[in-house]
Amino acid sequence: MDVLQILDLISFHFVRARPFIPTYLHVLFSAVFVIYTSSHASLSIPSSAAKPTKRRKQRGSDSDGEDESSLSRQKLEGLSPSDAIMFPLFAGCTLAGLYFLIKWLEDPAILNKILNWYFSMFGVFSVARLSTDAMGLGTSFIFPAKYAYDGTVWEIKPNERCAQSLSTPSERRKSPLPGFLSKLKIPSHITAKLWMLREVPSKRFHVRAYIHRILEADLQLGPHGSASFVLALAAVLYYNLVAKPWWLTNILGYSFTYTALQHMSPSTFWTGTMILSALFFYDIYFVFFTPIMVTVATKIDIPAKMLFPRPADPGQDPARSLAMLGLGDIVLPGIAIGMALRFDLYLFYLRKQKWAKPSVTLPESPSKINLTTQEPQSDNENPQPAAEEKLTKVEYRAATGSWGTRFWLFSASQSLLPPTGAVFPKPYFHASLLGYTVGMLLTLGIMQVFGHAQPALLYLVPGVLVALWGTALRRGELKQFWEFDEMSESNEDKKKESQGAEEGQAKDTDREDGIEHPKASSTKKSIFSFARQEEIVKRLQGVPEEEQGSALAGQKANKRGFYRDRKTELVFFSINLPGDVSQERAISDESKDDLRKELDKGDDRNIVDK
Numbered sequence: 001m002d003v004l005q006i007l008d009l010i011s012f013h014f015v016r017a018r019p020f021i022p023t024y025l026h027v028l029f030s031a032v033f034v035i036y037t038s039s040h041a042s043l044s045i046p047s048s049a050a051k052p053t054k055r056r057k058q059r060g061s062d063s064d065g066e067d068e069s070s071l072s073r074q075k076l077e078g079l080s081p082s083d084a085i086m087f088p089l090f091a092g093c094t095l096a097g098l099y100f101l102i103k104w105l106e107d108p109a110i111l112n113k114i115l116n117w118y119f120s121m122f123g124v125f126s127v128a129r130l131s132t133d134a135m136g137l138g139t140s141f142i143f144p145a146k147y148a149y150d151g152t153v154w155e156i157k158p159n160e161r162c163a164q165s166l167s168t169p170s171e172r173r174k175s176p177l178p179g180f181l182s183k184l185k186i187p188s189h190i191t192a193k194l195w196m197l198r199e200v201p202s203k204r205f206h207v208r209a210y211i212h213r214i215l216e217a218d219l220q221l222g223p224h225g226s227a228s229f230v231l232a233l234a235a236v237l238y239y240n241l242v243a244k245p246w247w248l249t250n251i252l253g254y255s256f257t258y259t260a261l262q263h264m265s266p267s268t269f270w271t272g273t274m275i276l277s278a279l280f281f282y283d284i285y286f287v288f289f290t291p292i293m294v295t296v297a298t299k300i301d302i303p304a305k306m307l308f309p310r311p312a313d314p315g316q317d318p319a320r321s322l323a324m325l326g327l328g329d330i331v332l333p334g335i336a337i338g339m340a341l342r343f344d345l346y347l348f349y350l351r352k353q354k355w356a357k358p359s360v361t362l363p364e365s366p367s368k369i370n371l372t373t374q375e376p377q378s379d380n381e382n383p384q385p386a387a388e389e390k391l392t393k394v395e396y397r398a399a400t401g402s403w404g405t406r407f408w409l410f411s412a413s414q415s416l417l418p419p420t421g422a423v424f425p426k427p428y429f430h431a432s433l434l435g436y437t438v439g440m441l442l443t444l445g446i447m448q449v450f451g452h453a454q455p456a457l458l459y460l461v462p463g464v465l466v467a468l469w470g471t472a473l474r475r476g477e478l479k480q481f482w483e484f485d486e487m488s489e490s491n492e493d494k495k496k497e498s499q500g501a502e503e504g505q506a507k508d509t510d511r512e513d514g515i516e517h518p519k520a521s522s523t524k525k526s527i528f529s530f531a532r533q534e535e536i537v538k539r540l541q542g543v544p545e546e547e548q549g550s551a552l553a554g555q556k557a558n559k560r561g562f563y564r565d566r567k568t569e570l571v572f573f574s575i576n577l578p579g580d581v582s583q584e585r586a587i588s589d590e591s592k593d594d595l596r597k598e599l600d601k602g603d604d605r606n607i608v609d610k
Contacts, residue, residue, distance in 0.1 A: 017448045023310040023323050024444045030306060031330050032437060034254055038261035039338035039429065040400060041133065042076075046342065049349035049396035078267035078487035084274035088282035098300060099292040108299050113240075115302045119252075120236045123303065126255035127235055131228035136201070139224070140404030143198045147178035147408035154182070161195050178408045244301065246322055252303035253327050261334045267487045269343075269468065272336045276461045279332055283455035294453055297324060306330075329456040333436055333464045340428035340468060343484055345399060347477075348424040352394040399424070428471050435467030436460055 017024075045051060102108045146155050147163075154163040154173065163182065165171040175182040176194045186194070204222035219225075239248050266272030286293040297305065305326050312321035399422050406422065439460035447454045472481035 013449055019311045020448065023308050024448075026308045027306075027323060027325055027444065028437065028440050030250070030254075030308070031325060031440060032433065034257050034330055035261070035334045035337050035433065035436065038258045038334065039341045041258065042262040042338050043342060043345060043399045045396040046346040046349055048346050048353065048393065050393035052396050052398075075263070076265040076486060077263050078265050079271055079275060080267065081271050081274055084271070084278045087275055088278045091279075092282060092286070095286060095292055095296055098296050102295065102299050112301045115300065116240050119256075119302055119304070120240055123236045123239075123252050123255065124229070124232045126259040127232035127252065128225065128228040130251075130255045130258050131231050132224045135224040135228065136401070137403055139201055140402060141407060142178075142404070143176060144178050144404040144408045145402065146405050147182075148411050149179050149182065153409065154178075158195075158199065239303070246307035246309065249303050250306045253306045256303065257327055257330050257334065260331050261338050264331075264335050265339055265486050266335055268485050269336075269339070269481055272339065273465055273469075276332060276336060276457075276465060279328075280457050280461040283457040287453060287455035293455075297326065325456070329460060332457065333439075333460045336464055336468065337429065337432045337436060339486065340432045341426060342486065343481070344426045344428050345424060346484065347480070349394055349396065350480075354392050355389040356392050398422075427475065428468060431467040431471040432464050435463035435465075437463075439463030 098111075101111060105111060144156070146153055146166075148154070152168070152171075153166045155166055156163050156176065161174070161176070163173040163175065173182050174191060175184070175186060176191070176198050177184065177186075200223050202222070204220040204225075207217065207219055207221050209217040221229075235248060235251065239252065266275060283293075305324050308323040308325070310321050310323045402422065439462065440456070442459040442463075443454050443456045446459075469481075472478050
């Protein structure tokens with residue numbers, strides 16, 4: 001085949017594919033957008049950063065869209081190496097079971113209804129969470145925490161109901177609106193209403209519910225959450241009782257993916273590689289060698305896929321001419337891409353760690369000693385820490401939320417911008433996202449040329465894994481890449497809280513080149529194991545295992561005014577009126593820490609008083 005024939009063949013396929021280009025772009029943009037937003041929403045404080053100092057939150061100060069959960073460690077459901085075997089096995093058995101059930105029923109209408117109502121239970125909470133975050137994002141653009149105008153950065157002071165200039169603190173504005181809107185002449189009574197409206201999102205009910213061994217909920221429900229729950233319930237009811245338009249199916253699918261990518265993690269990159277490699281062969285087998293995958297995907301009408309309008313074939317109903325992308329083709333590569341972004345954040349703070357010598361300063365009063373740290377003076381870029389040196393970590397700044405604030409600060413000069421944690425190098429995230437994009441383009445191109453459904457993981461898995469491991473190899477960071485373990489970091493934090501930070505650092509960390517590296521984790525349990533299910537049951541019983549039968553559990557009971565035994569309690573439900581919930585939780589956390597220290601010391605004299 002000469003060059004002209006190759007060019008003619010390319011031209012022929014391009015002309016055939018031209019009507020489908022908008023559809024393919026829709027598919028690509030939707031998949032990448034879901035992974036991008038979900039990965040950023042999963043960011044939280046890494047183990048390489050110091051916990052931020054607790055500050056008293058002002059009224060209406062959360063209107064900037066910053067997520068409080070990003071200031072604490074995200075609770076992720078980690079996967080184990082054995083899941084590389086269990087995932088394809090369970091998925092294959094489920095897929096085969098649905099296939100034979102469809103063949104036996106002949107009409108899968110009743111099966112679709114059962115599965116749709118089953119997914120609806122999860123859909124309500126997933127859509128509610130997505131809607132809550134979307135409303136918070138919209139509010140942050142209307143009422144940002146800071147904005148730039150006239151060459152000055154202004155900070156909103158909700159308690160004082162004014163905007164204060166950061167460069168000239170004596171200069172203030174009464175308007176709660178940002179940017180050029182702050183110069184509008186608004187009557188005083190309307191301005192007061194706008195300040196009240198700004199404070200509304202910060203008013204939250206404290207809702208607690210418990211059903212024995214089934215559910216335990218402890219959440220703050222504000223106006224955004226309440227409205228989102230109503231919208232989510234309406235969307236699910238409309239989907240099940242009225243109609244199933246493609247855009248509503250996509251909203252439900254987007255919500256499932258958005259929630260899943262914030263709670264699932266491969267734990268380590270080598271575990272993720274094993275799982276994706278196993279699913280790579282699983283997808284090839286069930287698409288190319290059996291009719292099971294295609295039959296189930298086309299016959300089962302549930303929100304486990306995303307649909308996209310496409311040009312109809314001759315004689316086909318345009319309303320039923322839809323392209324399809326399974327959620328597994330987004331979630332499975334997405335958990336690796338999301339972990340790559342969290343790894344970038346971990347490395348960013350890891351490189352800011354320093355070793356410093358503690359020095360003791362004796363004040364006038366001999367009864368008080370002030371401990372401070374000084375950076376060691378050395379010409380060596382990576383000095384070896386002495387025995388008395390202590391590792392210092394940079395305080396974490398929230399990497400999520402505040403999109404509205406960033407938008408209104410866009411015109412400000414870099415010298416005036418306040419520090420932010422949202423900007424950090426993302427080489428692994430960008431490389432894996434590029435690998436996913438290339439894999440998706442290959443999937444769509446080959447499907448168009450051969451006119452047959454393609455196993456997307458056949459192209460997505462190599463694209464993501466080659467991008468990740470190739471980036472680590474090129475940057476000379478294979479060791480850190482191999483040893484990074486998200487679940488190990490969470491376990492280390494729990495140990496340090498119970499044993500003391502200094503003792504925990506001495507036992508659970510290694511020193512290498514003046515930088516802290518967490519040790520490899522112990523053996524993890526599969527999410528399908530009975531031991532993991534038993535842990536979930538214990539968690540649903542309420543009081544943590546280490547606190548059961550201790551004075552701390554009694555403290556919880558006394559604070560609520562009556563004793564609650566979670567082992568025998570069947571149902572509990574309470575709602576607290578809006579108040580300074582953040583201050584209440586901060587006081588509660590401090591009292592718990594003090595009580596733990598007294599229990600560790602064996603000093604029982606003050607426990608009853610507390």
